[in-house]
Amino acid sequence: xxxxxxxxxxxxxxxxxxxxxxxxxxxxxxxxxxxxxxxxxxxxxxxxxxxxxxxxxxxxxxxxxxxxxxxxxxxxxxxxxxxxxxxxxxxxxxxxxxxxxxxxxxxxxxxxxxxxxxxxxxxxxxxxxxxxxxxxxxxxxxxxxxxxxxxxxxxxxxxxxxxxxxxxxxxxxxxxxxxxxxxxxxxxxxxxxxxxxxxxxxxxxxxxxxxxxxxxxxxxxxxxxxxx
Amino acid sequence: xxxxxxxxxxxxxxxxxxxxxxxxxxxxxxxxxxxxxxxxxxxxxxxxxxxxxxxxxxxxxxxxxxxxxxxxxxxxxxxxxxxxxxxxxxxxxxxxxxxxxxxxxxxxxxxxxxxxxxxxxxxxxxxxxxxxxxxxxxxxxxxxxxxxxxxxxxxxxxxxxxxxxxxxxxxxxxxxxxxxxxxxxxxxxxxxxxxxxxxxxxxxxxxxxxxxxxxxxxxxxxxxxxxxxxxxxxxxxxxxxxxxxxxxxxxxxxxxxxxxxxxxxxxxxxxxxxxxxxxxxxxxxxxxxxxxxxxxxxxxxxxxxxxxxxxxxxxxxxxxxxxxxxxxxxxxxxxxxxxxxxxxxxxxxxxxxxxxxxxxxxxxxxxxxxxxxxxxxxxxxxxxxxxxxxxxxxxxxxxxxxxxxxxxxxxxxxxxxxxxxxxxxxxxxxxxxxxxxxxxxxxxxxxxxxxxxxxxxxxxxxxxxxxxxxxxxxxxxxxxxxxxxxxxxxxxxxxxxxxxxxxxxxxxxxxxxxxxxxxxxxxxx
Ligand code: HEM
Numbered sequence: 001x002x003x004x005x006x007x008x009x010x011x012x013x014x015x016x017x018x019x020x021x022x023x024x025x026x027x028x029x030x031x032x033x034x035x036x037x038x039x040x041x042x043x044x045x046x047x048x049x050x051x052x053x054x055x056x057x058x059x060x061x062x063x064x065x066x067x068x069x070x071x072x073x074x075x076x077x078x079x080x081x082x083x084x085x086x087x088x089x090x091x092x093x094x095x096x097x098x099x100x101x102x103x104x105x106x107x108x109x110x111x112x113x114x115x116x117x118x119x120x121x122x123x124x125x126x127x128x129x130x131x132x133x134x135x136x137x138x139x140x141x142x143x144x145x146x147x148x149x150x151x152x153x154x155x156x157x158x159x160x161x162x163x164x165x166x167x168x169x170x171x172x173x174x175x176x177x178x179x180x181x182x183x184x185x186x187x188x189x190x191x192x193x194x195x196x197x198x199x200x201x202x203x204x205x206x207x208x209x210x211x212x213x214x215x216x217x218x219x220x221x222x223x224x225x226x227x228x
Numbered sequence: 229x230x231x232x233x234x235x236x237x238x239x240x241x242x243x244x245x246x247x248x249x250x251x252x253x254x255x256x257x258x259x260x261x262x263x264x265x266x267x268x269x270x271x272x273x274x275x276x277x278x279x280x281x282x283x284x285x286x287x288x289x290x291x292x293x294x295x296x297x298x299x300x301x302x303x304x305x306x307x308x309x310x311x312x313x314x315x316x317x318x319x320x321x322x323x324x325x326x327x328x329x330x331x332x333x334x335x336x337x338x339x340x341x342x343x344x345x346x347x348x349x350x351x352x353x354x355x356x357x358x359x360x361x362x363x364x365x366x367x368x369x370x371x372x373x374x375x376x377x378x379x380x381x382x383x384x385x386x387x388x389x390x391x392x393x394x395x396x397x398x399x400x401x402x403x404x405x406x407x408x409x410x411x412x413x414x415x416x417x418x419x420x421x422x423x424x425x426x427x428x429x430x431x432x433x434x435x436x437x438x439x440x441x442x443x444x445x446x447x448x449x450x451x452x453x454x455x456x457x458x459x460x461x462x463x464x465x466x467x468x469x470x471x472x473x474x475x476x477x478x479x480x481x482x483x484x485x486x487x488x489x490x491x492x493x494x495x496x497x498x499x500x501x502x503x504x505x506x507x508x509x510x511x512x513x514x515x516x517x518x519x520x521x522x523x524x525x526x527x528x529x530x531x532x533x534x535x536x537x538x539x540x541x542x543x544x545x546x547x548x549x550x551x552x553x554x555x556x557x558x559x560x561x562x563x564x565x566x567x568x569x570x571x572x573x574x575x576x577x578x579x580x581x582x583x584x585x586x587x588x589x590x591x592x593x594x595x596x597x598x599x600x601x602x603x604x605x606x607x608x609x610x611x612x613x614x615x616x617x618x619x620x621x622x623x624x625x626x627x628x629x630x631x632x633x634x635x636x637x638x639x640x641x642x643x644x645x646x647x648x649x650x651x652x653x654x655x656x657x658x659x660x661x662x663x664x665x666x667x668x669x670x671x672x673x674x675x676x677x678x679x680x681x682x683x684x685x686x687x688x689x690x691x692x693x694x695x696x697x698x699x700x701x702x703x704x705x706x707x708x709x710x711x712x713x714x715x716x717x718x719x720x721x722x723x724x725x726x727x728x729x730x731x732x733x734x735x736x737x738x739x740x741x742x743x744x745x746x747x748x749x750x751x752x753x
Contacts, residue, residue, distance in 0.1 A: 035713030168724030
């Protein structure tokens with residue numbers, strides 16, 4: 001029996017789509033600044049990149065707020081459980097129409113591989129991008145008199161290299177991520193879920209059980225809950 | 229749904245706020261307009277009318293008499309002139325590692341006509357004095373030798389005679405000129421400074437006869453439909469000391485003219501452009517090309533000089549009428565609408581002086597190395613014209629050798645009359661008191677001529693991606709720093725593009741296998 005469950009809440013979906021647009025736009029303008037492509041014109045690329053970057057930071061602040069206010073941050077706590085099973089699924093099971101080793105439920109919407117990758121993005125790549133980007137925007141050449149000494153930078157090179165490396169990682173992530181969208185229960189079910197919030201899944205006893213016994217918003221045991 | 233609406237509107241407002249705070253204000257235009265008004269007011273000042281003085285109405289028999297008449301009022305001014313570089317042809321300069329030296333036209337070497345010593349009769353056409361036959365014997369203390377009119381003639385009729393040690397042409401109406409004097413006009417400065425090196429635009433590339441009456445495309449400052457500035461509007465002069473200096477002769481960071489004096493250090497509406505001004509001189513972006521109208525000399529080969537046809541010197545010209553060969557001087561190359569080269573510069577320079585031993589004769593010798601580096605807080609990137617010359621050098625003493633070039637009488641060893649290289653070098657070196665081994669060789673020399681004029685309209689200034697690009701960046705050769713788009717780290721690039729490629733490949737292969745296996749499963753099942 002098919003069943004619809006509500007996985008992504010409104011803000012989360014809004015945040016996700018804004019973030020994806022901004023990252024793609026930052027990537028486009030960023031790689032123009034980097035000299036790889038030319039599309040907007042260099043001067044526009046710089047101006048747009050800066051505007052998008054500030055928007056991105058605002059969005060991130062909201063998202064952080066939301067994650068803590070709702071407790072959703074716990075979704076990203078890494079778990080070793082089923083990690084291997086998930087990798088095995090993508091490498092082998094998926095070709096045999098094997099079931100997903102981890103079921104999506106409200107309380108645990110991310111599979112162990114996702115948890116790990118998204119946590120890496122949130123704790124490593126995005127902060128590196130934001131901080132290197134902010135320094136890139138606001139550093140000063142060493143100069144006599146005035147201003148904040150702390151922002152004096154002899155060479156922007158290391159900052160730029162971190163920023164570029166992070167941009168490559170994000171780009172690779174976007175490519176793989178776009179593909180993995182199609183690996184849900186059906187080709188489009190993941191996409192639909194992020195648009196409507198609802199995911200269609202095969203009815204699953206355990207989900208039912210969980211839904212009955214656990215409070216919707218109480219995510220205390222989240223990290224332990226994974227289906228297999 | 230409500231939440232989506234609320235967060236969307238919130239986000240919308242934030243974006244609007246951010247964008248509006250980043251949108252450029254109209255500040256720059258008004259700043260520039262204020263400046264133009266200021267200039268217009270300055271132009272309204274009427275200069276002193278000299279035609280009412282009887283002493284200037286008499287008939288002058290010699291130019292010296294004019295000077296004497298001037299000095300009946302302008303005693304102090306004469307003293308000022310006699311302190312100036314225009315008079316002394318030298319000034320004290322500090323060169324790092326060398327100390328204070330007196331450098332000027334008197335003793336400096338360039339890679340055009342090489343040096344003035346021994347050739348004064350011709351060179352003194354551009355001296356603010358009369359009667360210089362030799363800078364050794366010329367009386368620099370005699371104020372009646374001052375040529376006031378070459379700078380202050382406002383009739384545009386005064387002119388110096390060629391090869392007469394600085395005397396004016398004999399047929400002038402000196403009385404008419406003397407009654408019509410005033411602040412120097414472009415013509416006064418231009419007759420010498422546009423023709424340095426013996427012809428129009430030979431030396432500078434950005435100072436030439438099109439600058440007498442330029443349009444806005446040639447020079448925004450001097451264009452009649454622009455601010456219509458004269459040279460001395462920027463080269464502000466106090467007590468006959470004219471601000472500005474040329475690093476063909478100067479070494480010290482002083483008495484310079486800066487764009488910032490009028491335009492401030494943050495003239496742009498765009499903060500990112502203003503950030504550039506700490507490291508990039510205004511000229512670098514605002515003079516995209518020089519020699520806009522007439523060609524400038526870029527290469528000179530002295531080694532081919534002295535060829536004669538039927539025992540006579542000859543010349544060859546290109547389509548524009550520029551000499552490409554002269555028996556007297558050798559072969560030349562010219563260039564028009566040139567992109568400058570770029571170099572770090574902190575306002576100090578060094579100089580090759582006559583008699584300096586050349587340490588490495590396998591490398592081109594830079595006659596006026598400009599000092600500067602990214603790490604040096606005073607340095608900025610500036611545009612320069614680089615002049616390359618193949619010139620005489622003494623392989624035994626390892627010094628540049630200077631021939632005697634000009635003499636009015638044949639047989640004295642002057643190259644331009646006798647065409648005997650070795651003899652001219654022998655005589656020339658003797659006149660400046662340096663040894664000559666009798667051996668002649670040639671060495672490539674380079675000179676840096678900072679480009680400061682021919683400022684283009686802002687629409688035509690250098691675009692971001694003419695420098696910020698991997699391919700043929702204008703400042704590809706300017707080293708010591710990381711610049712986005714021009715520079716990248718090869719490890720990160722390889723790893724980065726490798727990663728992207730692997731991701732694409734992985735996704736592609738995975739997808740293919742998935743489609744294939746689902747097709748197989750369906751068939752089976
Ligand atoms: C809040 C986040 C970000 C900030 C504050 C930021 C800021 C900047 C700044 C200031 C620059 C230097 C160019 C300039 O002066 O405008 C830059 C360059 C660049 N940015 Fe970002 N950026 C951010 C996020 C991103 C993201 C998400 C990407 C890619 C997906 C990206 C890719 C790039 C690239 C490739 C460059 C060129 C680096 C170089 O060649 O040196 N940026 N960024």
